[in-house]
Structure formats: structure tokens, C-alpha cells
Amino acid sequence: MNVNRKILASSIALAAASLAPLAAQAAQAAQAAVSDDKIVIGYMDDMNGTYSDLAGPGGLTAIEMAIEDFGGEVNGVPIELISADHRNDPAVASNLAREWMDQDSVDMITGLNASSVAIAVSKLVEQSNKFAMVTTAAADSITGEHCTPNHVHWVYDTFAVSDAAARAMVEQGGESWFLMSSDYAFGHAMEAAVENAVVESGGTIAGKIRHPFPTDDFSSYMLQAQGSGAQIIGLASAGKDLVNAINTAYQFGVPQGGQTLASLMVFITDMKSIGLDVAQGTQFVTGWYWNMDEQSREWAERFQQRVGRMPTMVQAGDYSAVTHYLKAIEATGSDDPAEVRAYLLENPIEDFFSRNGRLREDGRMVHDMYLAQVKAPTDSTGEWDLFEILATIPAEEAFRPLEESRCDLVSN
Amino acid sequence: MTMIFGVPLAVFMGQLMLGLINGAFYALLSLGLAVIFGLLKIVNFAHGAMYMLGAFSALLGLQHLGLNYWAALLIAPLLVAGVGMLIERVLLRRIAHLDHLYGLLLTFGLALIFEGTLINFFGVSGSSYPTPAALQGGMNLGFMFLPTYRGWVLVAALVVCLATWYIIERTRLGAYLRAGTENPALMQAFGVNVPQLITLTYGFGVALAAFAGVLAAPLYPVSPTMGANLLIVVFAVVVIGGMGSILGAVATGLSMGLIEGLTKVYYPEAANTVIFLVMILVLMLRPAGLFGKEA
Numbered sequence: 001m002n003v004n005r006k007i008l009a010s011s012i013a014l015a016a017a018s019l020a021p022l023a024a025q026a027a028q029a030a031q032a033a034v035s036d037d038k039i040v041i042g043y044m045d046d047m048n049g050t051y052s053d054l055a056g057p058g059g060l061t062a063i064e065m066a067i068e069d070f071g072g073e074v075n076g077v078p079i080e081l082i083s084a085d086h087r088n089d090p091a092v093a094s095n096l097a098r099e100w101m102d103q104d105s106v107d108m109i110t111g112l113n114a115s116s117v118a119i120a121v122s123k124l125v126e127q128s129n130k131f132a133m134v135t136t137a138a139a140d141s142i143t144g145e146h147c148t149p150n151h152v153h154w155v156y157d158t159f160a161v162s163d164a165a166a167r168a169m170v171e172q173g174g175e176s177w178f179l180m181s182s183d184y185a186f187g188h189a190m191e192a193a194v195e196n197a198v199v200e201s202g203g204t205i206a207g208k209i210r211h212p213f214p215t216d217d218f219s220s221y222m223l224q225a226q227g228s229g230a231q232i233i234g235l236a237s238a239g240k241d242l243v244n245a246i247n248t249a250y251q252f253g254v255p256q257g258g259q260t261l262a263s264l265m266v267f268i269t270d271m272k273s274i275g276l277d278v279a280q281g282t283q284f285v286t287g288w289y290w291n292m293d294e295q296s297r298e299w300a301e302r303f304q305q306r307v308g309r310m311p312t313m314v315q316a317g318d319y320s321a322v323t324h325y326l327k328a329i330e331a332t333g334s335d336d337p338a339e340v341r342a343y344l345l346e347n348p349i350e351d352f353f354s355r356n357g358r359l360r361e362d363g364r365m366v367h368d369m370y371l372a373q374v375k376a377p378t379d380s381t382g383e384w385d386l387f388e389i390l391a392t393i394p395a396e397e398a399f400r401p402l403e404e405s406r407c408d409l410v411s412n
Numbered sequence: 413m414t415m416i417f418g419v420p421l422a423v424f425m426g427q428l429m430l431g432l433i434n435g436a437f438y439a440l441l442s443l444g445l446a447v448i449f450g451l452l453k454i455v456n457f458a459h460g461a462m463y464m465l466g467a468f469s470a471l472l473g474l475q476h477l478g479l480n481y482w483a484a485l486l487i488a489p490l491l492v493a494g495v496g497m498l499i500e501r502v503l504l505r506r507i508a509h510l511d512h513l514y515g516l517l518l519t520f521g522l523a524l525i526f527e528g529t530l531i532n533f534f535g536v537s538g539s540s541y542p543t544p545a546a547l548q549g550g551m552n553l554g555f556m557f558l559p560t561y562r563g564w565v566l567v568a569a570l571v572v573c574l575a576t577w578y579i580i581e582r583t584r585l586g587a588y589l590r591a592g593t594e595n596p597a598l599m600q601a602f603g604v605n606v607p608q609l610i611t612l613t614y615g616f617g618v619a620l621a622a623f624a625g626v627l628a629a630p631l632y633p634v635s636p637t638m639g640a641n642l643l644i645v646v647f648a649v650v651v652i653g654g655m656g657s658i659l660g661a662v663a664t665g666l667s668m669g670l671i672e673g674l675t676k677v678y679y680p681e682a683a684n685t686v687i688f689l690v691m692i693l694v695l696m697l698r699p700a701g702l703f704g705k706e707a
Contacts, residue, residue: 049637053535183681212684216632216641219430220676220683223556227423240536243633247540251559251631253550273633275540 033333036105039079041067041322044096044121045111045136047085050214050239054267055113055136058307059318063110065302066322074329082106088113090120097121101128107335108133108325110318115139115185122151131337133321136314138238138265139189140400143364147407150337152344152363155317156287158190158236159400160369162264164393165285166197166234168371169262174232175203177262178225180245181236183210190236190264198234206230214241218248226254234262242266243273250278266372267312271386276377283373285398288313288353289387292370295352310384313353320353356395362407369398419677426556427673433562435669436569437624441642442649442661443573444620447580450656451593451613454504455512457520459646460639461527462618465492466625468530471541471634481544481630488626489619496618497611504614505607523640530636538635547630565627572623573662580658589613648691654704664702 043063047056060083067079082104086093093112100106101124109125112118113136122142125132132151134142140157166177177198181187187210195205207228211221222245225233233254235245242263249261266284290300290310299319303311328343329335341359349357349365357367371391380386402410414421441463448456469488473479479487499522507514543561550559580586589609592599596606625639632638649668653660668687675686694702 048531049536052531209680211680214641215684216638217434219433219562220427220673221680223426223430224423224677226557227420227426240538240633240635243538247633251543251561253557253559257557269535273538273540278540 034075034077034329034335035107038077038105039074039108039326039329039335040100040104040106041079041081041325042097042100042104042106042109043081043083043111043318044086044093044100044109044117045083045113046088047083049088050241051088051113051136053269053273054239054312055111055314055318058303058309058311058315059111059136061307062303062311062315062319063322065306066319066326070323070326074326075333079326083111086114086117088117090114090116093117094120094124097124101125101130107131110135110321110325112137113314115142115189118142119146119185122146122148126150129337131325131335131340133325135317135321137186139185140193141185141189141406143360143362143405143407144400145406147362147405147409149341149363149409152321152341152359152365154321154365155314156369157364157399158186158265159193160287160398161266161285162190162193162234162236163197163400164369164371164398165262165264165283166194167201168283169232169260170198170201170203174260174262176206176230177203177232177234178206178228178230179208179234179236180221180225181208181210182213182238182241184213186238187213187236194234194236194264211237211241213237214239216244218245219252221245222248222252222254225249226252226257226259230259232260232262234264236264238265239267239270240273243270246274246278266374267314268310268384268386269312271374272309272384276375276380276386279374280376281374283371283390285393286313286370286372286387287367288316289370289372289389290316291385291387292389299352304384316353320349320351323351324349355392358395360402362402362405362410364399366395366399368395369393417678422555424677427677428670429553429556429558430562431670431673432666433566433669434672435666436566436573437628437642437665438646438649438669439573439662439665440569440624440627441621441646442653442665443576443658444617444624445646445650446653446656446658446661447576447620448614448617449650450658451589452504452508452610453512453515453593454508454519454614455516456617457516457643458499458523458526459519459618459621460641460643461523462492462496462621462639463625463628463642464530464636464639465495465526466622467541467629467634467638468625468636469622470626470629471539474541481626484629485623485626489622492622492625493615493619497615500611500614505610523643527636527640534636536635536637538633538638541629541634543630561630565631568627569624572620576620577658577662645687648687650701652687652691652694652701654701657701657703657705660701660703 043060045055046052084096108131110133112134115137118134118137122132126148134153135155138158140159143153179191181191263282271279328340332339332343344359354367359365370389372387372389416424445459448454466488469491470484473484547561547564550557592606592609600606649664653664676683
């Protein structure tokens with residue numbers, strides 16, 4: 001008993017002794033402009049799973065490019081980058097985020113694919129007063145009821161990619177809808193957004209089904225959608241799940257039978273995988289396309305040289321988000337989240353990715369979105385020549401209006 | 413319209429049909445696992461990877477050599493059987509005398525290596541494999557539109573399952589196999605080359621997985637992770653049926669496909685877990701599995 005107490009006492013003393021210098025460092029850091037004399041960016045994403053092609057390792061390369069283009073340092077302070085695979089699991093992601101912020105002095109966490117992950121990590125970032133830039137996750141609740149002063153949402157969201165598309169389809173006569181969604185935060189948010197848009201524009205919801213995430217076999221769900229007789233089958237799934245769902249629909253003769261598939265969240269990697277034969281004619285809303293103008297092409301070709309394929313909108317957005325984060329630190333001389341956010345709120349966000357972009361008080365970065373269509377095989381001139389941009393949706397119309405926000409940072 | 417528990421009869425029948433088709437896949441895969449475990453006592457966690465390699469061989473064969481589907485159905489299993497036999501000779505044989513756990517870990521490691529390597533080259537989204545021309549289109553069964561290819565999968569899988577069961581349970585070769593694993597020393601004394609028999613059996617088991625892989629290629633995107641997702645379900649099927657029981661693997665495979673199909677109609681959110689619920693129930697009530705012999 002006595003020995004145990006001695007050990008306990010001495011280990012407490014040791015722990016205290018080892019913490020003391022840390023406390024001193026922290027006190028110093030508070031005075032210095034940039035904490036720890038370095039900027040550490042943590043990229044956390046799905047590196048091997050369902051979403052790894054559309055974000056994953058390609059996103060990491062995009063961020064490396066952003067840091068290199070910045071010269072590897074801001075105001076003489078070096079920029080470090082660390083990365084990890086969270087396997088789309090909020091628990092894994094939360095542990096990583098804590099470790100990064102507590103032990104590795106990470107200042108900003110980005111990527112954050114899967115909405116469940118983004119929501120979990122943004123709460124932790126708020127507690128530790130660090131910063132997060134959500135690029136890959138889609139749920140619009142990330143800057144709705146889950147908004148915090150410490151994170152922003154950069155590329156797109158479920159509202160932006162589904163609202164305008166659903167309304168347009170109802171207006172063109174697609175009045176009855178069957179919704180098939182991924183059973184987690186993203187699918188739920190998308191389902192709500194589409195249902196709202198369809199009902200508001202005079203359509204009806206003939207049925208809904210939620211499939212487990214991820215799913216390989218969609219035949220059962222597709223059979224139910226087919227049986228519903230709805231004119232439009234809205235697919236609120238992404239990545240490999242979406243590819244699977246569309247392929248299954250063709251096998252069961254769903255589009256051939258006159259029902260229209262509405263793919264609401266489309267990435268170039270998914271359409272490449274499905275192939276133009278099946279995917280041609282699909283209309284969707286996207287935040288960016290590599291071949292939309294000279295600026296975009298230039299960056300995309302640099303990316304392709306390194307990665308071997310063209311970037312998706314989120315990979316382009318990763319570059320954009322990190323670049324603007326570094327610009328904010330350069331201009332304010334501080335990596336304090338409040339100062340970074342204030343800078344981003346005040347300055348326009350324009351680059352090869354974002355047109356007419358600005359950050360709103362709920363943390364949503366709004367920018368022009370685009371209505372696009374998958375090309376027919378005969379119109380495609382190259383391996384990655386897959387989409388045609390049909391129209392631009394102006395930034396102010398593309399995203400959920402601030403008046404409807406459920407974010408408590410917004411003074412409604 | 414006639415309703416069954418709130419679902420139209422046509423939809424219900426359609427789901428049963430789909431469940432049967434998925435069940436045929438489970439049966440084919442768990443059959444290979446059961447053969448390998450029943451005869452060699454190896455818990456083959458590389459089985460999913462072998463299934464995936466089967467599908468990939470078909471895809472790459474088509475893209476680079478113009479190998480058509482029917483040829484792939486024959487060649488891919490042979491190719492993968494070769495890989496399997498090499499693995500058995502070089503790796504599994506060395507740990508055969510150790511606890512089952514070592515074989516499990518070794519094959520699990522192999523599976524991760526195969527998957528990781530292919531992810532590196534092909535990404536995870538996968539590529540599609542065209543449905544062979546002769547099996548395109550579908551037929552109207554009245555209650556559903558059945559794609560011809562899925563009908564073919566059901567028939568092909570069932571025929572292979574029955575043939576395997578017949579070979580192992582009803583022929584002289586099967587008798588040798590069973591005897592060779594029960595009492596290798598005695599069989600060796602009779603002049604049977606037991607180590608060779610074991611290598612061939614492992615090769616045959618993984619060839620079944622590769623065959624299932626080729627069957628699956630036109631249905632699901634051919635991707636490096638396709639086996640990993642299926643493997644856990646297939647293991648649950650084998651446990652429910654009784655480790656090593658050939659009949660158990662086939663019967664349980666089909667019935668689990670049906671149960672999963674019905675869950676998708678009535679409570680889709682639970683479709684991925686229902687088989688594991690059944691597994692827990694079976695393990696509690698009959699630990700050796702439904703068709704297993706009590707140890």
C-alpha cells in the first residue's frame with residue numbers, strides 16, 4: 001500500500017514537471033502571432049473506402065500543391081501537412097482530431113469527408129478553439145444547426161446540388177418522385193432537401209427508402225423504386241454507391257421502362273466509372289468542372305500530371321480552401337481562428353475554383369454553381385471529356401438563403 | 413391487388429427471387445470456405461480476395477487480351493486456383509501444424525495485401541464489366557422483370573454447388589479427400605499422396621470463389637474491395653450452416669439470401685445486420701451450426 005502510494009506520488013510529481021514547460025510554452029504562444037512558430041494543417045479523409053477516389057489521396061495532393069504554390073511558408077513560418085484515413089467513422093475521426101490538436105499542434109483540419117465525420121470533428125474543433133474547413137462532406141446541416149464559429153463549409157452542400165435540380169425536373173413534368181437515400185447524415189439531409197423542393201414546386205413523393213451505407217447490392221431497392229411507378233427516382237447516394245445504383249437500374253430496365261433517374265450528387269470519378277454509354281444525358285448540379293475555363297484547365301492539367309487523373313470538384317476545393325486559409329494568415333499575421341474567420345468574411349473568395357465567392361456568417365462559402373450534363377459517347381473527345389456545362393446558377397441563388405438558416409450564429 | 417403484410421404480392425415475389433439470386437452467391441462462396449475448412453481446417457480469410465481476383469482476371473483479360481466472358485468463366489478460376497496452390501505450398505503448409513488462428517491471420521494478411529496493391533493501381537470505384545451479349549435483356553415473369561443475366565447466375569451457381577456436393581460426398585475421389593484429412597498417415601500408407609491432395613483441395617476451394625467472382629463481374633463494379641464487403645457475410649453464413657458442412661453452406665447460403673431480401677422490403681435499414689442477428693441466435697441455441705456435427 002505504502003509503495004503504491006509512493007509510486008503514485010512520484011508519478012504525479014513527474015507528470016507535473018513534464019507539463020510545466022508545456023504551460024510555459026502555451027503562455028508564450030498566446031503572445032506570439034502564429035502559435036508554435038509553425039502552421040500545421042491536418043487532412044483527414046476516406047483514403048481507401050467508398051469515397052477515396054473522389055476525395056482521398058487526390059485531395060492530399062491538391063493540398064500539397066497549394067502549400068508548394070505558397071512557397072512552403074507564411075510570413076517566414078513553415079507550413080506542415082499531416083494526413084490520415086478516418087475510414088468514414090466519426091469515432092475514429094474524433095480520436096484523430098483530439099490527438100492532432102493536443103499532441104501535434106494541428107491548427108486547421110480539412111477534408112472531413114462523410115457528413116457524420118464533419119459534424120463530429122467540427123464540435124471538437126470548437127472546443128479546442130482550432131479551425132476546420134469542410135471540403136468533402138455534403139450535409140447542409142454542417143452550417144445549419146451544426147454550425148460553429150470555428151468551421152467553414154467550402155465546396156457544395158446537399159441543398160446546392162439538389163434544390164435547383166429537383167425544382168427544374170418537376171417543372172419539366174417529373175411530378176412524382178421516389179427517393180432512395182444513404183442511411184446517414186448526408187442521405188438524410190439530401191432526402192429532406194429534395195422532398196422539400198419537390199413538394200414546394202407542386203410534385204409528390206410516391207415513396208422513400210433508405211439503404212445501409214455502403215451497399216453493394218441495390219437490386220432490391222431498385223425493384224421497389226420501379227414498383228412505385230414514380231416518374232423520377234431520386235438517388236441521394238454518392239461515390240461507389242451511386243455507381244452501383246445506376247448500374248443496377250439499367251440491368252432491371254428502369255430507365256428503359258420510362259422512369260427517369262435523378263443523380264443528385266455527381267462526381268466526375270463516378271461518371272467515369274459508370275461509362276458514358278449508361279450515364280449519358282444525366283443532368284446534375286456541380287460546384288466545378290475541370291474543363292469549364294482556361295484557369296480551371298491549367299490547374300487541372302497540373303493535377304493530372306501528378307495524380308494520373310482529372311480532379312473532382314472537392315479536390316479542386318481542397319486547394320482553394322487551403323490557399324485562402326494561408327492568405328488569411330499572411331494578411332492578419334495570426335492563426336487565431338477568430339481572426340482567420342474575420343478575414344475570410346471580409347474578403348471575396350476568387351480563384352480557379354470559386355467564382356463570385358464569399359463566406360457568409362453561418363460559415364457557408366457561397367459561389368457560383370453549374371448545371372451540367374453528361375456527354376454522349378460520340379460527343380466526347382477524350383478520356384476525361386465527360387461533362388458539358390449548360391448554365392450557371394449564381395452564388396446567391398445556389399445555396400440555402402441565410403433567412404432560412406437554423407444556425408445560431410445568424411441573427412434572424 | 414393482393415398484399416402480403418402491406419407489400420403487393422408482385423413486389424414480394426420479386427424480392428424473394430432476388431434473395432434467391434444473392435443466396436446463390438453466398439452459397440457458392442461459403443461452399444468454397446466450407447470445403448477448405450472441412451478438409452484442411454484452414455479458416456480462409458483470403459477467400460474474398462480470391463473472389464475479387466477472379467473478377468479482376470476476367471476484367472483485365474477482356475481489356476488487354478480480348479478474353480470473352482465464357483472463356484473467363486473457365487480460365488479465371490484456373491488462374492486463381494494456381495495462385496491459391498502456390499500460397500498453400502509456400503505459406504500455409506508451413507503453419508499447418510499450428511493452431512487455426514495462425515492460418516486465419518496469415519490469410520487475412522494476404523487478403524489485405526492483395527486488396528491494397530490493387531487499390532493502388534485501380535482505385536476503389538471500380539470498372540464495369542459488360543454483360544455478355546447472349547445474356548442481355550430480360551424476361552417478364554409477371555411479378556417482376558428478371559434480367560436474363562441474373563437468371564443465369566442462379567442456375568450456374570446452383571449447378572456448381574450441386575456438382576461439388578456430389579463430388580465430395582458421393583464419389584471415390586471425394587472419399588479419398590475425406591479420408592486423407594481424417595487420417596493422413598493411413599492414407600499415405602495406402603500410397604495416396606496426401607500433401608498433393610491438400611494442395612489440390614485448396615486450389616479447388618479458391619477456384620470456386622474465383623468462379624463466383626467472374627459471375628459477379630457484370631453485376632457489380634469490379635473493384636478491389638468487392639470481396640472484403642462480402643466476406644464477413646459469407647463467414648456468418650458458414651458459421652450458421654456449421655463450419656465445414658457442405659450441405660449446410662449451400663442451404664444456409666440460399667436461405668440467408670431470402671431472409672436478407674425480405675428484410676430489405678420490410679426494414680431496409682437492418683438489411684446489413686439481419687444475418688448477424690441470425691448468427692448470434694444460432695450460436696446461442698446450436699453452437700455447432702444448423703448442419704454442423706456437435707463436437
